[in-house]
Amino acid sequence: MAGLSTDVLVIGGGATGAGVAWDAALRGLHVVLADRADLGEGTSGRFHGLLHSGGRYVVKDPLAAEECIAENRILRRIAADCIEDTGGLFVTTPSDDPAYAERFAEGCRATGVDCEEVEPAEVLREEPRLHPGISRAFRVPDANIDAWKTAWALARGAHERSGARVLPYHAAEAIHRRGDQVVGARLRDVRTGDELEVEARVTVNATGAWAGRIAGLAGIEGVRVLPGRGIMIAMNHRLVNTVVNRCQMPTDGDILVPIRTVCVMGTTDVHTDDPDDQTVAEDEVQAMLEDGERLVPGFRRARALRVWTGVRPLFQDTKEGVASTRDVTRAHTLLDHAERDGVGGFVTITGGKLTTFRLMAEETVDAVCRHLGEERPCTTATEPLPGSEDGEHYMLGERLARREDGLLDDQLVCECELVTRRKLEEAMRRRGTSNLDDFRRVLRLGMGPCQGGFCMYRAAGIMHGLDGMSAEQANAALLGFLVERWKGVWPILYGDQLRQARLDDWIFQGVLDVGHLRE
Amino acid sequence: MTEVLHELLRGSLDHCVKCTICETACPFSNATPLFPGPKYAGPQAERYRVEDEPSVEWSVDYCSGCGICTQVCPQGVKIAELNAQARHKRKQESGVPLRDRLIARPTVLGRLGTPVAPLANATLRSRPFRAAVERAFGVHRDAPVPRFAGRTFRSFARRHSSPPASRRVVYFHGCGTEYYEPDVGEKTVAVLEHNGFQVEIPKQGCCGLPLQSNGLFDDARKYVLRLARALAPQARDGALIVGNATSCTLMLKREAREILGLADDPELKLVSERTYDVCELLLELHDRGELKTHMQPVNEVVAYHAPCQQQGHWIGKPALELLDLVPGLEVRELDARCCGIAGTYGLKREKYDIAMATGADLFRQIGASQAGSVACDSETCRWQIEHATNKPSAHPIELLHRAYGLPPAGADSKRSTLRGVMTRNVERVRNRART
Structure with a gap:
């Protein structure tokens, strides 16, 4: 069995885990970052894409608002390329309590969230799709952030700075203890079945909604994460170019986030017992579309592309006598198991939101350093991620500009998301994976209107031609992706997307007869 | 551009199922790799366009605006209209060359060339001159340019009085008829009168289509609204408007409203609703059994x-x-x-x-x-x-x-012979x- 030895093993490759790896690497520590699936495949990649200004929390949870605005400012500097500066609006629609606006403005003043009231007429000129009955509007520094791009930039940075090993598709099978000390873990490559022993001075459990399970592997009890699942619906194009929030107490279906070529309506909050629960209930979809109508009249007639479920981790400490250690107003929770359970070399970080992942990573690595007995200051607040050195924010037109540059000497594979053959082949060589969904996350392959209808058979063919993969493997990759895409499409099959699905179906079943492919 | 109208055009991209029928039919993307095709430039690229980001597209300039994509789209996507707006934005930012400003103004060229038609015609057919024009302005030396007739259709219209009849139409002749083919205009009037129409010919100018297709939207708006003002009074009295220049009548019927965002102008709306292509009008007459x-x-x-x-x-x-x-x-x-x-x-x-x-x-x-x-x-x-x-x-x-x-x-x-224009x-x- 192969083995690795490292300072820090991070289990969980979401934004937080990747952030921990980056933070630790900047502090000069050796890191192994493992996830049971692809980076950002879990909660991080299943949110609406909002980089919070904090506006959402100014009334309900002022401390969270302060954290958000502070991190928002930092991330705009260090992760500029992952962020598009759309700006945000809080608008009082006819469905909202008009009295909340004053509390909102007051909350922004109290928490330091930049906020400027603007004339509704001006807002409607900028965003003509919005409800014409808006009575008040406030501008805040919301933005969007690409979680996959961020996670990979963090992981790449960790690798560049201190040779971090990044191991997607490596699930933690066992966490090893030597007495009161966690000393590492056994990982299993879920694609090959190969096992890998990792010896680590400190192990970080950054598995979010799955944190209870991983803590359990280390013999730690009472780490209870209540998964709350929420659905998000991506619309075919940007109905708005600014993040739009309803100016009311935070609730379901009150945010519309333009990100890349789509805009995402979110979200619901339903308790579930299983963090892998990806149910999309029809009544939730209907409620979300109804909420969309309140912001953008005609929302139901616009084209929905896809719906998905994200599971957010809500931490509840059920261990007796330790409830007081948790700061109940804080959205995230750091459990130092040396303090909490008398188990050294093990730290759990859970809860929180994507906007505060850097802060969570900082606090986590501070705890790691305490375990190591070393003084290593955090520098992530000032060190830009790879790709963000120039401080320029992402612009929506970037892909189109690149495509225009290469118009005459490169082919388009995914027409909707403008993924070129060269880009795809590069990624295929770099990643060495046969899972087409992995390329979706890094390239947005198959994420556009046709949901892979026109690019998937091309991509499977290109992959087959590249590295001598067998026809059966290529078939399996194609089918795997189709099944994955279908999950997100069937709950919103109406109108334009239904027509698309019929055409895609004719292509795959009628022309290519994928139902009878040999796997 | 009214935002609402743009949103309607933009909203039509939701209907695109990527079927590629438009790209199969596009005459230009089939002839050159420089234009990647209407699906790319229209519903696809539109998803990457934000008002306050600069235009990044050079290829959309190779779309001719022929409109075939919109015609063949089985899903109702306003492809050509989206492309026209993207081209306009591009031109606004990169600047419109002097050449395009000139060739987009047939009235200016017509007024200059008509009084000196023989000289102008000879010059425009001189190889050395055309080579020089190509170098200086970028108008291709072999490109077809029409012959100035040396007289305007207006000079006929001023003298002409249409016999009173029960049916009235307003004749919209367009710039081609005015400066290059006044014969076609006279024949159109004669055919209409022969079929029992009283033909009124108000003073009129260019519809602005060449300006629009060259991305000069502001000027195009001025031209088409001026034309609408000229044609509207008779239309308000119940007369139909009929034209033989099929692109120009399309501009009045639909394109100015959709592409230039003038859907709300009441006079243009009136003119738009009452405008006919001359063959369309005559065929309707025939369908009623009233065509001679x-x-x-x-x-x-x-x-x-x-x-x-x-x-x-x-x-x-x-x-x-x-x-x-x-x-x-x-x-x-x-x-x-x-x-x-x-x-x-x-x-x-x-x-x-x-x-x-x-x-x-x-x-x-x-x-x-x-x-x-x-x-x-x-x-x-x-x-x-x-x-x-x-x-x-x-x-x-x-x-x-x-x-x-x-x-x-x-x-x-x-200057005219009696041999008919075909012979000419x-x-x-x-x-x-x-x-």
Whole structure:
């Protein structure tokens, strides 16, 4: 069995885990970052894409608002390329309590969230799709952030700075203890079945909604994460170019986030017992579309592309006598198991939101350093991620500009998301994976209107031609992706997307007869 | 651009199922890799466009605006309209060359050339001069340019008084008729009067289409609104507006409102609703049994090409049905899509070869048809066809005029012969072949 030895093993490759790896690497520590699936495949990649200004929390949870605005400012500097500066609006629609606006403005003043009231007429000129009955509007520094791009930039940075090993598709099978000390873990490559022993001075459990399970592997009890699942619906194009929030107490279906070529309506909050629960209930979809109508009249007639479920981790400490250690107003929770359970070399970080992942990573690595007995200051607040050195924010037109540059000497594979053959082949060589969904996350392959209808058979063919993969493997990759895409499409099959699905179906079943492919 | 209208156009991209029918039909992307096609430039690229980011697209300039994509889209995506707006934004940012500003103003060129027509015509056909113009301005030396008639249609219209009749129409003649083909205008008036219309011809200018297709939206708006003001009073009194320049009537009917965002202008709306293509109007008359069908035989073989913008009227090919009424006339319908000229597109140095390649199918069909001449509703297409095939061409209304046996046009003009424009066109082509 192969083995690795490292300072820090991070289990969980979401934004937080990747952030921990980056933070630790900047502090000069050796890191192994493992996830049971692809980076950002879990909660991080299943949110609406909002980089919070904090506006959402100014009334309900002022401390969270302060954290958000502070991190928002930092991330705009260090992760500029992952962020598009759309700006945000809080608008009082006819469905909202008009009295909340004053509390909102007051909350922004109290928490330091930049906020400027603007004339509704001006807002409607900028965003003509919005409800014409808006009575008040406030501008805040919301933005969007690409979680996959961020996670990979963090992981790449960790690798560049201190040779971090990044191991997607490596699930933690066992966490090893030597007495009161966690000393590492056994990982299993879920694609090959190969096992890998990792010896680590400190192990970080950054598995979010799955944190209870991983803590359990280390013999730690009472780490209870209540998964709350929420659905998000991506619309075919940007109905708005600014993040739009309803100016009311935070609730379901009150945010519309333009990100890349789509805009995402979110979200619901339903308790579930299983963090892998990806149910999309029809009544939730209907409620979300109804909420969309309140912001953008005609929302139901616009084209929905896809719906998905994200599971957010809500931490509840059920261990007796330790409830007081948790700061109940804080959205995230750091459990130092040396303090909490008398188990050294093990730290759990859970809860929180994507906007505060850097802060969570900082606090986590501070705890790691305490375990190591070393003084290593955090520098992530000032060190830009790879790709963000120039401080320029992402612009929506970037892909189109690149495509225009290469118009005459490169082919388009995914027409909707403008993924070129060269880009795809590069990624295929770099990643060495046969899972087409992995390329979706890094390239947005198959994420556009046709949901892979026109690019998937091309991509499977290109992959087959590249590295001598067998026809059966290529078939399996194609089918795997189709099944994955279908999950997100069937709950919103109406109108334009239904027509698309019929055409895609004719292509795959009628022309290519994928139902009878040999796997 | 009203935001609401733009949002409606933009919203139509939701209907795109990527079927690629538009790209199969696009005459230009099939002729050049420089234009990647309407699906790419329209519903796809539109998802990457944000008002306050700069335009990043050079390729959309190679879209001619012919509008075939919108016509063939089975899902109702306003592809050509989205492309036109993207092109406009591009031009606004990168600047519109002097050449495009000039060739987009047929009224200015017409006023300059008409008084000195013989000199202007000779100069425009001088090889050294055209080579110099190509170098200095970028108008291709071989591109087809029309001949100034040396008189304006207006000079006829001023003297002409239409006999009173129960049906009234306003004649919208367009710039091609005004400066280059006044004969076609006179024949149109004669055919309408022959069929019991009283024809009013108010003073009028350019519809702004060439400005619009060259991305000069502000100027185009001024032109088309001025034209709408000129035509609206009679329309308000109940008269229909009828035109023989099929691209210009399409501009009034639909394009100005959709592409230039003038949907809310009440006068343009009125004019738009009452505008007819001349063949469309005559066919409606025929459908009611009111068109005069007593005609003399015209024993010829004629090929018919329906221009892209004629197809944009969504009226089928009324000219074909009208020409069917002419005894002895054998009409060969051509199904190639486009001649390539697209108004001013094919005049440009960098686009001339693309335009000729785009029209190649049509030119081949014309050659194979064994027709002696080509009938076509749009003047710029006729000029391109004559240039590329050396065959004379005529507006369908000219053939009807002959079949009705009406007095020749231009009878009161010293410069006109009595031989009819078809014969003149033959000469014109022969002259060009000689030079």
